Amino acid sequence: MPSNKNLEKVSRWLSRWKPRLLLDKWAVMPSMEDKDPASKDGFVDMVVITVDTNNSEAWLRFYPRLWKESAEYQEMSTIHELAHIHTDHVRILLDKAVKAGVIDKQEVKEKIEDLTNTVAKIVYKVYQKKKSSSEYHI
Numbered sequence: 001m002p003s004n005k006n007l008e009k010v011s012r013w014l015s016r017w018k019p020r021l022l023l024d025k026w027a028v029m030p031s032m033e034d035k036d037p038a039s040k041d042g043f044v045d046m047v048v049i050t051v052d053t054n055n056s057e058a059w060l061r062f063y064p065r066l067w068k069e070s071a072e073y074q075e076m077s078t079i080h081e082l083a084h085i086h087t088d089h090v091r092i093l094l095d096k097a098v099k100a101g102v103i104d105k106q107e108v109k110e111k112i113e114d115l116t117n118t119v120a121k122i123v124y125k126v127y128q129k130k131k132s133s134s135e136y137h138i
């Protein structure tokens, strides 16, 4: 799929998921990368977010590998990256503890990923239920 089609798709997802994730005041700028990044420990990033918590701005970089996945996986990955906006304050705090040698870097990374995934899954499931049940409202 050409990248401008993907950009349109991403714009729709941002309009859909930013309010649902309570991120209305955030400016989220997407960009389409031409090449996949190098793998880290056998894992290749497909979409990456950079968060500026001071200015409520974030940058989403989408890599070509993502567009080979299912539509649901693509959207869920985007929701996951947006959920990182909520967990980034905690990550920054914990990084100070990592630098002080108080806690393990990998452990922090895993816990932050788990928390981010939980936030993303809750929001995704809530809105799936809303779609299928008229009496379910929040």
Ligand SMILES: [Zn+2]
Binding pocket: 080, 081, 084, 113, 116
């Ligand atoms: Zn993540």
